[in-house]
Amino acid sequence: MGSMVPFAKMNGLGNDIVVIDMRGRSDAVTAEAAVALARGDRTGFDQIMAIHDSKTQGVDYRIDILNRDGSRAQACGNGTRCVVQALAAETGRKSFTFKTLAGILTAEEHADGLVSVDMGRPEFAWDKVPLSEEFHDTSRIELQIGPIEAPVLHSPAVMSMGNPHAIFWVSEDVWSYDLERFGPLLENHPIFPERANISIARVTGDASLDLRTWERGAGLTRACGSGACAAAVSAARTGRTGRTVTVTLPGGPLRIEWREDDHVIMTGPAEWEFSGRVDPVTGEWQADEVAA
Numbered sequence: 001m002g003s004m005v006p007f008a009k010m011n012g013l014g015n016d017i018v019v020i021d022m023r024g025r026s027d028a029v030t031a032e033a034a035v036a037l038a039r040g041d042r043t044g045f046d047q048i049m050a051i052h053d054s055k056t057q058g059v060d061y062r063i064d065i066l067n068r069d070g071s072r073a074q075a076c077g078n079g080t081r082c083v084v085q086a087l088a089a090e091t092g093r094k095s096f097t098f099k100t101l102a103g104i105l106t107a108e109e110h111a112d113g114l115v116s117v118d119m120g121r122p123e124f125a126w127d128k129v130p131l132s133e134e135f136h137d138t139s140r141i142e143l144q145i146g147p148i149e150a151p152v153l154h155s156p157a158v159m160s161m162g163n164p165h166a167i168f169w170v171s172e173d174v175w176s177y178d179l180e181r182f183g184p185l186l187e188n189h190p191i192f193p194e195r196a197n198i199s200i201a202r203v204t205g206d207a208s209l210d211l212r213t214w215e216r217g218a219g220l221t222r223a224c225g226s227g228a229c230a231a232a233v234s235a236a237r238t239g240r241t242g243r244t245v246t247v248t249l250p251g252g253p254l255r256i257e258w259r260e261d262d263h264v265i266m267t268g269p270a271e272w273e274f275s276g277r278v279d280p281v282t283g284e285w286q287a288d289e290v291a292a
């Protein structure tokens, strides 16, 4: 096998994550390796979080995020919590700064084991989402799907959390919508030149939401951290809730706070499953022998 590096299979509320340690290397995890790992019987993942040395003064690590389909993403909330838990276990430190395509993130592991990530500021401008057409009010844009006379989903809120999100507000149970059918059509809609993460959200109280997400480059996942941030911001922005909400995803709850300084703070768990070694070029991997 080529040169192998350590990895850990983890998850954030069931969002399947593979954390790969690329520190000390000058190459990157290849899309081919991502697609090969995705086919693994135990390494099936939604995102890869590759930890690289930071070249930025004052920033601990650079994080490279790949989706299951090999595409790169700017942000992954659940994956970032997994990275924090892995690094805290390795270093004994509790707080970290990361350079990502979405900017510099700060994160910390709390005494109760939960992890908070400052996911930065939402971007509402149409050309920052980005959209392929100009919309002045991105809190609800003209987009619908389903029969013209009775669209099933329509008028989403769109924004960037570093990555593009469309939030469709619904009044029925979020499980009563065929997201598996509508998700890929909306993910690849021409209005989204960089594709988009597609979420269905429902207000369940003045501080609680239900959310399901069809993720760009990954499909249906059990949780989407940046999607939960986008839904919380959209809810607060439109007066549906306050600025701190509990978002219940298929995999469990996240606490999201859209602070008055515009930063969005996501708090939730991370879980380690097993470790191994992987070739970041080919995707060949082997699990570490677990001590008997």
Ligand SMILES: N[C@H](CCC[C@H](N)C(=O)O)C(=O)O
Binding pocket: 015, 046, 047, 067, 072, 073, 074, 075, 076, 077, 078, 079, 163, 164, 197, 215, 216, 217, 218, 221, 223, 224, 225, 226, 227
């Ligand atoms: N599929 C997303 C990246 C992962 C988002 C999600 N797993 C999260 O926890 O934020 C994208 O291409 O923008």
